[in-house]
Amino acid sequence: DTGVSQNPRHKITKRGQNVTFRCDPISEHNRLYWYRQTLGQGPEFLTYFQNEAQLEKSRLLSDRFSAERPKGSFSTLEIQRTEQGDSAMYLCASLRTTDTQYFGPGTRLTVL
Amino acid sequence: KQEVTQIPAALSVPEGENLVLNCSFTDSAIYNLQWFRQDPGKGLTSLLLIQSSQREQTSGRLNASLDKSSGRSTLYIAASQPGDSATYLCAVSTDSWGKLQFGAGTQVVVTP
Numbered sequence: 001d002t003g004v005s006q007n008p009r010h011k012i013t014k015r016g017q018n019v020t021f022r023c024d025p026i027s028e029h030n031r032l033y034w035y036r037q038t039l040g041q042g043p044e045f046l047t048y049f050q051n052e053a054q055l056e057k058s059r060l061l062s063d064r065f066s067a068e069r070p071k072g073s074f075s076t077l078e079i080q081r082t083e084q085g086d087s088a089m090y091l092c093a094s095l096r097t098t099d100t101q102y103f104g105p106g107t108r109l110t111v112l
Numbered sequence: 113k114q115e116v117t118q119i120p121a122a123l124s125v126p127e128g129e130n131l132v133l134n135c136s137f138t139d140s141a142i143y144n145l146q147w148f149r150q151d152p153g154k155g156l157t158s159l160l161l162i163q164s165s166q167r168e169q170t171s172g173r174l175n176a177s178l179d180k181s182s183g184r185s186t187l188y189i190a191a192s193q194p195g196d197s198a199t200y201l202c203a204v205s206t207d208s209w210g211k212l213q214f215g216a217g218t219q220v221v222v223t224p
Contacts, residue, residue: 004155031210042116042201042214043156056211091155095210100146103156 004104006092012110013082020078021107025094032075033101034067035091036060043091049075082111114139118202118215126223131189133218135202140180143208147176147187148201150217156201160187192222 005024013019025032030051035043046065047057051072061067064082069075079086089108093101115138125131135145144163148156160169160176162185168177173190189196199219203212 006155033210033212035212040216042203042216043212045211045213048209048211050209055209089153093156100158100161101210101212102158103148105155108153 004092004094004102006090006104006107008107009105010108010110012112014112015084016081018078018080019082019109020076021090021092021109023075023077023092023094023104025074025092026102029094029096029102030072031095032069033093034075034077035093037089037091037106038087046077046090079109082109084111087111114142114204114206114213116202116204116213116215118200118218120218121216122219122221124221124223125192127192127194129192131187131192131196131220131222133187133189133200133202133220135185135187135215137183137185137204139206140183141206142180143205145176145178145185146203146205146212147174147185148203150199150201152199159200192220194222194224196220197222 007022033048034046037043049069064080067077089106091106092104095101117136146161147159150156162169162178175188178185199217201217203214
């Protein structure tokens with residue numbers, strides 16, 4: 001059990017560029033969640049997967065955002081045509097069934 | 113729509129004092145409630161998880177209570193230490209799928 005890992009830890013990009021983040025959950029955790037956190041706020045739910053199936057997407061997840069979890073293992077979150085309002089910490093979490101969610105260290109995105 | 117509120121937003125106490133952190137939620141139909149700790153620029157660490165059928169959970173110096181009928185949870189940290197300085201977040205889940213709704217957190221500073 002090596003914990004949830006996220007890469008990169010920091011990403012600086014220019015407005016209009018595409019970015020992709022990766023999350024590696026704890027092995028055998030079949031559920032994976034993405035959250036977004038802005039300064040001074042709690043994390044907000046974006047989307048989650050049960051194995052490879054994306055089961056729910058928040059209205060926060062505009063059509064510029066896409067998430068995948070091929071083969072029910074790692075997950076990627078892509079943001080196309082980034083905007084300054086996308087600057088935030090993107091957090092990934094995983095759990096097996098009804099256990100506690102385990103969070104990764106996050107990817108901090110800065111859009112210039 | 114479920115709303116989670118944490119008051120106060122910030123708290124400073126001298127070392128050795130007990131900490132009392134409050135969390136309220138508007139919809140009592142929750143599945144579970146969790147308390148997390150977040151250090152600056154880092155991910156979240158789960159502290160305690162209380163199932164909807166439980167009234168409290170304890171771990172070491174931490175004790176969390178849950179009163180669903182009044183929509184409240186309280187996290188008690190006994191004999192605070194400077195290492196307890198962090199932001200504490202409360203989150204509720206309304207079903208077994210695990211999607212969490214967070215409060216904005218309480219930033220705690222414990223002074224030596």
